[in-house]
Amino acid sequence: MIVVEELYKSFGKVEAVRGVNFRAEDGRITGLLGPNGAGKSTTLRTLYTVLKPDQGRAFIDGIDVVAEPLAARGCIGALPHGAGLYPHLTARENIRYYARLYGLPGETIEARVQAVIDEIGIGDFADRRSKGFSQGQQTKVSLARALVHQPNNIILDEPSNGLDVMATRSLRDLIRKLKDSGKCILFSSHVMQEVAALCDEIVIIAAGRVALHDTPDNIRARTGCDDLEDAFVRAIEKVEPA
Amino acid sequence: MSHTMLIVFLKEVMDNFRDRRTLMSALLLGPLFGPILFAFIINLSLKQSLTDDNKVLELPVIGSDYAPNLLRFLESRNIKLADGPSDREAALRAVREGENSVVVVIPESISADLAAATPVRIEIISDRANNTARRESGRVMDALSAYNQQLATMRLVLRGVNPVVMRPFNIDSVDVSTPSGRSAMLLGMLSYFFIFALLTGGMNLAIDSTAGERERGSLEPLLCLPVMRDHLIIGKILAACLFMSLSLFLSLCSFFVALKFVPLQQLGMTPNFGADVVLIGFLLLLPFTLLGAALMTLVASFTKSYKEAQTWLSVVLLTPTLPIMVVSILMIRSSTALMFIPSLSQHLLLVSVIKNEPINMLHVGISSISTLLLGLVATLVCARLYRREGLLG
Known part of the structure; x- marks a missing residue:
């Protein structure tokens, strides 16, 4: 609330x-x-x-x-205006980076990252570098990144x-x-x-x-x-x- | 190092190892460009000055028919008669236009004047603005002076005077510099190459932590995370330090290799630049990475875009040269007080290592600690700036 x-x-x-x-x-x-x-x-x-x-x-x-x-x-899970990703990291790595910074326990991180990838439906491009992502793909990954800590x-x-x-x-x-x-x-x-x-x-x-x-x-x-x-x-x- | 710093550090390292721009500047351009350029230039200028004296100098002489003895003397000095302009006017024109670098003019009256013991006017026409011409005319001048001396001696002997009376002094200059010491002058320039390579190595990372992240839109989400901003920026600065040390190490190594292709021994120089010096130089310069990284991050944080940051940081790349230049021009000797100045202290210490002088541990201590402390202050200022709201632009 x-x-x-x-x-x-x-x-x-x-x-x-x-x-x-x-x-x-x-x-x-x-x-x-x-x-x-x-x-x-x-x-x-x-x-x-x-x-x-x-x-x-x-x-x-x-x-x-x-x-x-x-x-x-x-x-909070925040998606600021025009949120960008790290182009040299894959979508999964981008999400994982945030999961770590949120302080999720190490052993749960991979499972949580996978769960949020499934939830947002970005499995198709989860392991591609973010460099060439469309605006829609970027927004989805940014959202997944913001939701990884539930x-x-x-x-x-x-x-x-x-x-x-x-x-x-x-x-x-x-x-x-x-x-x-x-x-x-x-x-x-x-x-x-x-x-x-x-x-x-x-x-x-x-x-x-x-x-x-x-x-x-x-x-x-x-x-x-x-x-x-x-x-x-x-x-x-x-x-x-x- | 906090957990957050470590996470940020590891991510930045991975990110930048994948970034072609960082790799180019950190691992290729900085380390290779400087030493190779240096070796090339030194090689070129050494070759020129070394081979000159042994080379035959082709010299046009106007009025050569009037002085066969003089020509024979010149020939003994490796100076050979060559075709050239026919009279003095043509010679002046030819030298001015660069067709000939040096022309000697001998008057028709030379035999008569010599016989009468009146001074003969011999002209050496050259363009002294041209380096090669200056060297060549110097050679001709030396040769003519020697001939002059020889004739004078003969005249004195003919008149029954000991020619030694003409030489009240016998002047000898004694050079105490060692071969390593002579190299230091030349190799003193090196420390700047190393500092330059070191800074270039971390440049992209320094820009990225503020201007880059902001431009990409990744800064704001990052700041929304439940972590201390100080930890974020320090993690980034440490990652920049890693790339800087890498770049520094590679440039030391590449110089170690490049020096093998420079014929410094022919100039009587034996630089002390072995594998151990590579290591010592690395350790001496290592404290500078923190200051460099923090300083560049600091400057970049004031800029609006990646491009603007690059422009400003090229200025930062030049600042470490200032103290080095001032001290080199004023020929100030290394002293304890100077060890408090970053970049300069590293330069002086490195020069003394290359000169093969014993390492002054007090100086090393002051240099390292003062540079590290300044780096720490700069890092804290960065962290301060990272905390302000205006950071988002």
């Missing part, structure tokens, strides 16, 4: 996040939706402790990310960026499978359809603030728009008058 309370973060004069609050439950997919520059990545980066918030707190399974960043990171919380920053239709579909299936196994999934996107197709909860962020947080159905009802895209635009306009 991920809890975010009154998060603030500025870069110099730019206030990227200005008081973000939300909660992402286990067994649900929570989508962070917002236009480019709304503060989605900054919020996620504070959660996986690459950035320190100026104010506010965030908890991963009850662990404070500021006070105990190492412990918090241990409960984290309870999974944070994905724009995971479908640069993927074709088929790759996007299989990524969605994977995310649903993870949800069914009871994980807490938080992902960001600026693509309305993707969020609509996948999420149980939507958190719309605009100009560093939460504009709306509800289920897709409730959002449609509350904004009076049948189409989620219209609802999205309306919610954002309330925060940032055009």
